[in-house]
Each structure stands twice: as structure tokens, then as C-alpha cells.
Amino acid sequence: MTESFKYVFTHKPHKMPNLTLALPEELRKRMKEHDYIKWSAIAREAIQAKVTELDEVEKIFKKSKLTLKDVEELSHKVKKSAYHKFKKKWRLS
Secondary structure (H helix, E strand, O other), rough: OOOOOOOOOOHHHOOOOOOOHHHHHHHHHHOOOOOOOOHHHHHHHHHHHHHHHHHHHHHHHOOOOOOOOOOOHHHHHHHHHHHHHHHHHHHOO
């Protein structure tokens, strides 16, 4: 007696929307050298990580009491401080 097996998928995989990316030709050539890599999975993971990071930043901003004016003033102070540190380190006039 011979046995036969039939593989049956009981559900359809969830179809995800497609995203088309424009890449520099040199990058595309380098990617093709590693055709065993599932680049769509790499892109999906990178996008997911960035969206998660943005969600976390948004949560922090929602709790912030700073106004746009406060942020602009703080930004100016940070830039000014960085400029003076750079100027001192490199002895610029």
C-alpha cells in the first residue's frame, strides 16, 4: 500500500500593500551581489523600527509643556554653545 500526502493551505497569507523604492544604480548593483538576502524584509524591518522610534518621540512631545518659541530659543542656545566650543577647540577667530 502506498501512502500519498497532499499539502493543503488552510488559510491565505495576509496580503500586504506594496511599496516601490527608487535606489541609486550603484546601490542596486551591490544589492544584487547578495541576491540571497530578502531585501523587502530588510526594508520592512527598517521602516518598522523608524515608525516605532517616531511613535516614542511623539509620546514624549505630547507630554511636553514647551511651546514652539521655547523650542526655538533652546535650539538657538544649543547652536550658540556648540559654535563657541568648536571655535575654542579649533582656535577660530
